[in-house]
Amino acid sequence: MRRIGILIILVTVLSSCKSEHPKDFLTFSGTIENSKDSVMTILGEGFKKSIKIAKDGSFNDTLHVPEAKLHNMFSPNNGKGIVFLKNGFHLKLTSKASSFFKSFKYIGDDEGADSNNLFVSRFNFGQTSGSVEGFMILEKEAFLNKVNYFRKGMDSISDLYSNANKTMVKDSDDQNENFFKKLEDNYDVMHAQILAQKISEEKLKKGNKAPDFSDYENYKGGTSSLSDFKGNYVYIDIWATWCKPCIAQIPYLKILEEEYKDKNISFVSISTDDDRRSNGSWEKARNKWTSMVKRKNLTGIQLWAGKDDARFSREYMIRSIPRFILIDPKGNIVDSNAKSPANPILKEILNTLPGI
Template sequence: MKKLVFAIITLLIIASCINTPKDYVKLTGKLENNKDSIIHIISRMGILKTIEIQKDGSFKDTLKIDKADIYTFQTSNSKRAPLYLKNGFDITITGNADEFMKSFEYSGIGASNSKFIIAQINENIALGNPAEIFNLDETNFNKKIASIKKKFDSILNSYNDLDSSLIVLAKNQNSQMFNYFKQNYARNQKMGRGKPSPKFYDYIDYKGGKKSLDSFKGRYVYIDIWATWCGPCIQQIPYLKELEKEYHKKNIEFVSISTDESRRSGGSWEAAEKKWRDFVKKKSLNGVQLWSGKDISFQKEYQISGIPRFILIDPQGNIIDANAPRPSDPRLKTLLNSLKI
């Protein structure tokens, strides 16, 4: 009888150990063709864990996390992959370091969550250029959105063991994506290709006088909305100069509109204008250099919330692209050449 009781107690202890969830994550795996020495597991707040990679590309470690969430598995700035982690997960990752996320295979407890995220990313990539969707007529746009929704719902429904937090996150992200499509489609009906462009009037010209959008009627107009304090704007200047040089004899005007204003110039509009003029002179900026001053109506019409912003308008004053590629983007030359300017 004592032996039986002892055996039952032993079985209960073993069962308890098996069913008790671990309060940490276990990560193992191997990266073929690996040349890096460490893996960073990165949260929204920064590096959470550093894992050493062995010479044969294998790795093994554990970590505790504060909350179930999407983390980044990274060996370098160019080699990153999403990883959904929750304490109790035991995940194995294998793949080719030369084809980082593309080649990854996830297995083990909790691995389906990361597989789902990868499937979502791949479907997002497959959507292509959203501008092509926004240019559809209303009937085809609605059909396209319904088709996209069906695909994303299918991906979600194909995994029956996802973490509840990830399901909520995925549904929220999908909802945001479809709201983005609907809102931008409505905007595109007003600001889409072929629609009359909003106009600006009497902007101060660096070379003297004032210019309005109608001043360039009969020519294509590539507009750069920028400011002297904007780092990303300044980064585009060398590319814009090259573009102006290449298309110098073409039927196109390159118009840069500075949005420098008083708040960043000690409360003085005069100082803002001087800052713009000094910058244009110092950098030897080409093309048509304008300053919008206090008039922000053009920016409001185009709903510009961040700069730089580039706009391409045809000789009749109609919009070609309300959010045109940057000068550094090869797609811009492709677009300009397609117009046979």
């Protein structure tokens, strides 16, 4: 009887010794074909790890992550990607430097491999959708069909990786559904905006009539309109006194104006200084313009858009300055987004203009 008791105790002790505690680390190894880097970095919330990459593209390291979640991967010349890390994983990756994250393939069908292969597959499938604008420009029925196609596609990918981490899959599902729902909720507004933008872009194509401007104050007196320059090429510089990149172009613009002073081209600078940056005062905005023209001894034709600035910017789709526009002698667009004075290519373009 005593021997049986000792045997039971011994079996219990041995069983306890064999029970495994959850691992507080994971291993991450693999190969990056034709790697251009000797190190890659993995970043997460409260976590950072640099992993050495051998000359043959192989790597092998042990990581301790605070919690199971997606982490960012950065390799300066290879590219960037995302990896789902969880202590206890034994990840083995194969990839190509030329396509980096798109080519990620994790070996095996355990939780670690399935979780990451699922995420890569969803990413690659999502890349085939094109831009958000490509969705929103579609008519309603085609738009809804496309959204449902990608919604079902994302779901079907999950079925291929049954061992993937359930929490990660749910988070990914929720994010995808929120994205699709946001597209659907904002379709009407965004469709109208993108359609209007496409129409405006079409109007600004080469050969189309340039949007007009009329009666802009001329620093030398009176007013000027685009029609005043008919018969000449017109190179328009859109700028403002507060815009440092605009100011940086001034020396180059002066050189151009001097070199082409006997040519069939007018250099017109239009200031977009407005009341918003002048404490609500149009008078102060105008004074800033006249002061800088005088102080910088600006040459060429200096105009101020004044209260027509908003319409002018809308017509020419000006979202940032400086912006340069080239118009032909008939008032048609040559380039609605022309090269800057500092760009040597501009002279080459100007010199090839017929009749300049």
